[in-house]
Amino acid sequence: MKLWRCDVCNHVFEGDTPPEKCPVCNVGPEHFVEEIPKEHNPGSNMKTATRMMSYGLYVICSRKEDKMNGQVANAAFQVTTNPTTIAISVHQENLTKECIDDCGYFTLNVLGTDNMKLVRRFGFRSGREFDKFKNMNYELTDNQVPYLKDAAGWLECRIIPDKTVNIGTHTIFVADVLDGDGSKDAEAMTYAYYRKNK
Ligand SMILES: Cc1cc2nc3c(=O)[nH]c(=O)nc-3n(C[C@H](O)[C@H](O)[C@H](O)COP(=O)(O)O)c2cc1C
Structure with missing residues (x-):
């Protein structure tokens, strides 16, 4: 056809x-x-441009009943200011995705330039293999979601279920921001900073 x-x-x-x-x-x-459907041009150098896109760096934390977990993500941004909403993109096989689906909440922990250790702990192995929260410095929000006290800042977020979209390998969650705090002196880590200094 x-x-x-x-x-x-x-x-x-x-x-x-x-x-x-x-x-x-x-x-x-x-x-x-x-009408020829527009496909990605396999010969294009689009990666040269996508690699120049700017991001911050975060740890997204959530929980499934007693199991707390978190993962590193660069794919996060503020969608609206009033009310404050954000969006995150999470791989569907990650344990963190399972936790967010289960409890409906997550915290977005904003990393500072001194948080390289948190990237190593949360970004390379799944919480299915080990307890990422063992010996971690964390507290719980009013909704019992963990946030990292050593990060530069944190936001507590509640997903808006009818705004969740599956795109290929990933799921985009849009969420209302309910609470949060941050250190005014911290320097937020960008994805570019991470790549240069890892
Ligand atoms: C610098 C960096 C950026 C990352 N960005 C993302 C991201 O935006 N979304 C995502 O799903 N995974 C991202 N990851 C990969 C996850 O953090 C990683 O797969 C993690 O081990 C998943 O853990 P989990 O299974 O315990 O949830 C990133 C990893 C690193 C090191």
């Missing part, structure tokens, strides 16, 4: 051949152009 776009009114028709007559503007088949 092919897609055909009318070059007069832009109507798109689905079929092996273009229609005899455009159902919207009545022009003939000679006005239909095959």
Whole structure:
């Protein structure tokens, strides 16, 4: 099955051949152009540009009943200011994703330039293999979600269930920010800083 776009009114028709007559503007088949779905160009250098995109660096913490867990993420950003909402992108196989699905809350811990140790602990092995919170300096929010006291700052977030979207390997969670705090003197770690200094 092919897609055909009318070059007069832009109507798109689905079929092996273009229609005899455009159902919207009545022009003939000679006005239909095959619509080729736009795919990623395999020969392009788009990675050169995507690698230049800027990010911060965070540990996302959540819990599934008694099991607390967290993971490093650079894919996080503020969506709106009033009310404050943020979005995060989490791989579907991560234990952290399972925890967020289960309890509906997470904390976004903003890393500072002195938090390299937290990246190593939370970013390279799954909490399915070991207890990432053992000997960690953490506290619990009002909703019993852990946050890291050694990070530069933290936000407590509640997911908005009907705004959760699966995209291929990842899930985007959009969440309301309920609470948080931070150290005014800390220097936030960027993804670029991490790559340069790891
Ligand atoms: C610098 C860095 C950035 C990362 N960014 C993300 C991210 O944005 N989203 C994601 O799902 N995983 C990201 N990861 C990978 C997870 O932190 C990693 O797979 C983690 O071990 C998953 O842990 P879990 O299974 O305990 O949840 C990143 C890792 C590093 C080191």
